[in-house]
Amino acid sequence: MVARSGIICFALTVSAVLGAPVARADIQALPPHERVFASPIGSFTVGHKDESVHRIPPLNQVGTTREALVSNTVYGRIDGGATGTLVAGYHVGCAVNLNNGALGLNSSIYPDDVLPDVGTGGTNPIPYLNGQTGIQTYVAPVLTATLAPGEVKEVKLTEKQVVPGDTAWAITRDFHIIVNSCTGPVSIRSYSYMQVTSTLVDDSGGVFGDPTWL
Template sequence: MSVAVRVLRGLSIGSIVAVGAVVLAAGTGSAEPNPVPDAFETTTTGDGWVLNIRKTGEIVNQVPNLAASQFSREGFVSYRAEADITGNGDAPVNGASLETGYQVGCGIDVSSGLAVGLGLSVGPSIGISATGPKADLGAQVQPNVSTTLKPGTITDVPFKTKELANGKAGVSVKNVHLKIDGCMGPVSIRSYVTFSTTSDSFDDTVAAYGPVMWL
């Protein structure tokens, strides 16, 4: 990432915007929904319980962003996550929860804004929505534009946390809207499922991840 940023700093802002436009042109067309391999993980806690997690049926559907912005990506995701406890531990489990979500990576973060004309500062902020479709108004790129590039960011976006009941917990997500604003260049996403338990003796966490996908 640092190499890419150093190369871009040697370009004019017009060239940088052109590069971003080319990348976007290659990556924002309609695409078929992408099925993602299932993920499973298991571990034995320090006091003898067996924790199991599964992520199944994940689909990532990349779509052209609604705002037609050079700095936005948009998609819809679906999956099912489940967790359970088996075995015979030495101490009772006092609490357990399942958390699901996505890790989002942005190649070049431009959320600091674009300076246009006589110092007027306008620019999109990074925002991720998992609650429904929404369009954000971003900056229009003008001939006289400058921006400060900085290394990309990785953000955890939790979708849902479910407390365990009767030894198990589950979360089902269907066509949830995911958008990323304020990013120039490719945007990567990776689903995650974590299962955490606590007892008087041990606190334990196990996690499973999907492969890296692109919006």
């Protein structure tokens, strides 16, 4: 399943001089991570691999906009008498403190498979691909949050049910991240959580990717 796009708009409450965009396009490969957790239900595993960040020049050529295509393969396995949920996404942060002004991030989350038209008020259905057994991706084409200076928000991309004895996979390719109006550094970090449940036990564990910048 291919996730579509996330647009993050940071709205500044004070005026600023916008710098020239940095013309760059590079791909950063990030290392895999995996953890096996002992549990009263047996054990469970959560990990990710094949993570990359493809930084691209902003289409609007504005220095306070960052764009990137991110890819990641997340997996989880339960060895024991429980079911579980595999959840994955990114933490996104923008560090700004401009003349004591507040920093906000405003947009909307449109669930399932509908992405709004830009400037028309209509909707465009997005093809929802689910042809591979064991793969299910939560598509969040546009996301909403409010960030104070230095705050970090969690952006969920994938949620997948896990059955005992099998490995569940959730694959994201070229998810488009756009950060607007952020005059400070933009950092992202992937996360992968596993939540397991039985009649007697609730347990959880996770791994995090290496933090990087846009």
